[in-house]
Amino acid sequence: MSVKHSLLALLYERPRHGYELKTGFDELVQSMWPLNAGQVYTTLDRLERDDLIESPGNDQKDRKLYTITEKGVETLWSWLEEPVERSLLKDEFYFKYLCASHVDYEDKQQMIQAQKQTMIKDVLHLTQMKQQMNRSGNDTMRMLVEGALLHLEADIKWLDMIAKD
Amino acid sequence: MSVKHSLLALLYERPRHGYELKTGFDELVQSMWPLNAGQVYTTLDRLERDDLIESPGNDQKDRKLYTITEKGVETLWSWLEEPVERSLLKDEFYFKYLCASHVDYEDKQQMIQAQKQTMIKDVLHLTQMKQQMNRSGNDTMRMLVEGALLHLEADIKWLDMIAKD
DNA sequence: CAGTAACTATTTACTAAGTATATATATACG
DNA sequence: CGTATATATATACTTAGTAAATAGTTACTG
Numbered sequence: 001m002s003v004k005h006s007l008l009a010l011l012y013e014r015p016r017h018g019y020e021l022k023t024g025f026d027e028l029v030q031s032m033w034p035l036n037a038g039q040v041y042t043t044l045d046r047l048e049r050d051d052l053i054e055s056p057g058n059d060q061k062d063r064k065l066y067t068i069t070e071k072g073v074e075t076l077w078s079w080l081e082e083p084v085e086r087s088l089l090k091d092e093f094y095f096k097y098l099c100a101s102h103v104d105y106e107d108k109q110q111m112i113q114a115q116k117q118t119m120i121k122d123v124l125h126l127t128q129m130k131q132q133m134n135r136s137g138n139d140t141m142r143m144l145v146e147g148a149l150l151h152l153e154a155d156i157k158w159l160d161m162i163a164k165d
Numbered sequence: 166m167s168v169k170h171s172l173l174a175l176l177y178e179r180p181r182h183g184y185e186l187k188t189g190f191d192e193l194v195q196s197m198w199p200l201n202a203g204q205v206y207t208t209l210d211r212l213e214r215d216d217l218i219e220s221p222g223n224d225q226k227d228r229k230l231y232t233i234t235e236k237g238v239e240t241l242w243s244w245l246e247e248p249v250e251r252s253l254l255k256d257e258f259y260f261k262y263l264c265a266s267h268v269d270y271e272d273k274q275q276m277i278q279a280q281k282q283t284m285i286k287d288v289l290h291l292t293q294m295k296q297q298m299n300r301s302g303n304d305t306m307r308m309l310v311e312g313a314l315l316h317l318e319a320d321i322k323w324l325d326m327i328a329k330d
Numbered sequence: 331c332a333g334t335a336a337c338t339a340t341t342t343a344c345t346a347a348g349t350a351t352a353t354a355t356a357t358a359c360g
Numbered sequence: 361c362g363t364a365t366a367t368a369t370a371t372a373c374t375t376a377g378t379a380a381a382t383a384g385t386t387a388c389t390g
Binding site: 018019020022037038041042063 | 367368369370371
Binding site: 337 | 361365368370375377379380384385386388
């Protein structure tokens with residue numbers, strides 16, 4: 001994910017200090033993606049260096065505040081505008097499969113089936129989560145889970161295709 | 166992708182020097198994933214430091230040869246054995262969508278539709294490629310293209326779900 | 331056959347992103 | 361009162377990957 005851009009988004013809302021950005025991030029992603037606290041500060045340093053943010057000084061409790069600059073807003077906006085490119089032809093498993101072909105790896109069918117088993121477990125797990133999300137009404141999470149399920153479905157279909165090969 | 170592990174796979178086959186690993190990689194992935202030549206050498210340095218490879222010396226043309234160590238073979242093997250984890254709940258677009266929700270981004274529907282248009286273009290492009298792969302009989306590429314198409318299909322279905330929300 | 335383009339081969343300084351760890355104060359709680 | 365937890369930041373470090381410089385060899389071309 002792009003920590004850099006999410007910090008810009010949080011600062012666009014209002015000025016904040018480092019720790020507030022860390023908690024803001026956690027809230028934004030509902031703690032689904034863990035963020036190392038140190039990374040907030042190193043990222044802030046880089047953003048300030050590049051004039052995407054600046055500091056108007058410290059607050060009452062002596063915490064360094066940051067605000068987004070005009071250049072930062074532009075950067076945020078163009079990031080949002082530009083569609084993400086799903087690196088179409090990069091697939092981690094297929095890469096591994098190619099490497100396995102190169103060494104005399106015992107059984108590639110076995111490899112495919114192991115991958116499939118893992119994914120089937122994931123499907124079961126996510127299906128349970130989905131039901132829970134339906135009950136609790138957490139729509140953000142529910143969307144993500146639905147997306148993950150559709151992806152897994154596609155992956156499994158694909159593994160079956162490769163296996164037949 | 167994991168350049169590190171693919172170099173181990175290539176060295177498992179036989180000892181090679183840097184440049185030969187670069188060309189070996191390109192061949193392995195059929196030049197689908199560009200690799201910066203410099204990265205081969207920096208990766209080799211790290212692999213040697215970690216005792217996953219070692220050098221028995223230079224060849225006749227004074228090129229530094231590398232061989233895989235026992236530790237390197239173990240590392241390669243356990244990488245191959247372990248299924249890849251599709252970071253289930255990490256989706257680049259959804260992350261962007263969350264950030265857009267946070268700022269008063271004009272029109273999120275517009276954002277979804279722009280993403281969808283990009284993907285539809287990708288589908289057309291890949292469908293053409295697929296036909297070409299069928300004619301030329303490049304099975305490696307064909308597999309990847311098929312996989313990418315299944316993924317795009319799932320993504321588009323998901324975008325439609327979000328849009329209705 | 332001189333010139334030049336392309337291929338072979340490696341080095342190195344650099345950047346971006348992220349991790350681990352140390353540190354310090356404030357607050358809650360039992 | 362002591363201790364665990366939350367708040368808050370700094371910093372040195374690692375990994376992965378890029379850019380650019382360098383230099384010898386081979387192939388081709390007019």
